Amino acid sequence: MTADPASPVRTLKCVVWDLDDTLWEGVLLEGGGARLRPGVTEVLRALDERGILHSVASRNDPDAALDALRRLGVADYFLHPQIGWGAKSTSVEAVAKALNIGLDAIAFVDDDAFEREEVGFRLPQVRCIDAAEAADLAGRPEFTPEVVTADARRRRLMYRAESQRQAVQERFDGPAEEFLATLDMRLVIAEAGPDDLRRAEELTVRTHQLNTTGRTYSMAELDAFRGSPDHRLYVMRLEDRFGPYGTIGLTLLEQDGADWTIRLLLMSCRVMSRGVGGVVITFLRRLARDAGARLLAEFVPNGRNRMMYVTYRFHGFSETARDGETRLLECDLSDVPPYPDHLRVDTPGGR
């Protein structure tokens, strides 16, 4: 999430819950755990819908505690639950690592002052909250993002899909191309809508490696491109048999008469090995060819994005000029390849 200078409160990304006397009433191993504490169900759901994740740090018998979460109908909310007999600070750190988020984006909720002290002492960046305040979390500003994107609403599913995907990939023994073919991927290329702008802005700011020019645009600028007759702004979404990856790419095409220029083409590093960049270039080549336009592209090296230059070069582009740091490329549209077999492509106008 990009920090918003206008808002003094940073939105947290994950709540790590204690179980006994915090998430549920009583102590499981003493016969408790039959009911969630009042207001907890509503908080779990409300935060989940805002894209804030939930996890668990509990001293308990793992099987018994997971059974109880299932019985209570809330097990699906929790990613990477840490249930065992170690220190809570260790559990919170494990959650941060598994979700790949910073400790300063985590809240820890526990009824026991000792546990809050222990976590607060070892991990001062973590926000420690007394379970007595748990029912009110949804009303607090640090759990209230300014905008909730479609990707945020699906965040839990995306994380779950990603961990299943990684587990399968680690076990897969064979050529990389064969693994891709097993994923049953579907790529959607679509004109950016108003709901896409927040994520599009975030991608321009956060993506460096798979980014052709590194230009960053505000939501307002991106919205202006959406309405401009001389520009096309496309987003890319990817999903596979494990679930959605969310919005993983963006491209800005400037159409100056019959001279079309790719001002920006970027992809999230999460899909680096999925062969998406080449597919998007193939889409743009078809679009330009069918319109009788020339297809040009700019590339600005940043020391980390050579892969994008190589991608252009191996998709029919050759360099025609340099203007300072910027390199100008032009594409040969005489021999545009078909889309690859390893994914299905859904494009505007079916191109």
Place this chain on the structure above:
Amino acid sequence: MDDVRPRVREFLARYIRGWEVADDEDIFAAGHVNSLFIMQLVLFVENELGREVRDEDLVLANFSSVDAIAALVAGRPEAVGG
């Protein structure tokens, strides 16, 4: 000079399903080029085979078969592009 072909074949087998093509056959005959694969191929040529890949070497024809890669490493690239 050492024949780099066995190492190139071994590298390609890690990425490509049912890798059984002849040394002069086109790796990219299917028409699709995965960017990560092509980047790994470029880095393989640079780091493992010790041949710097310059911008003008970045032409598909120089990487499209075991023979083409061997020629590039030997300093006789098939194509030079702008």
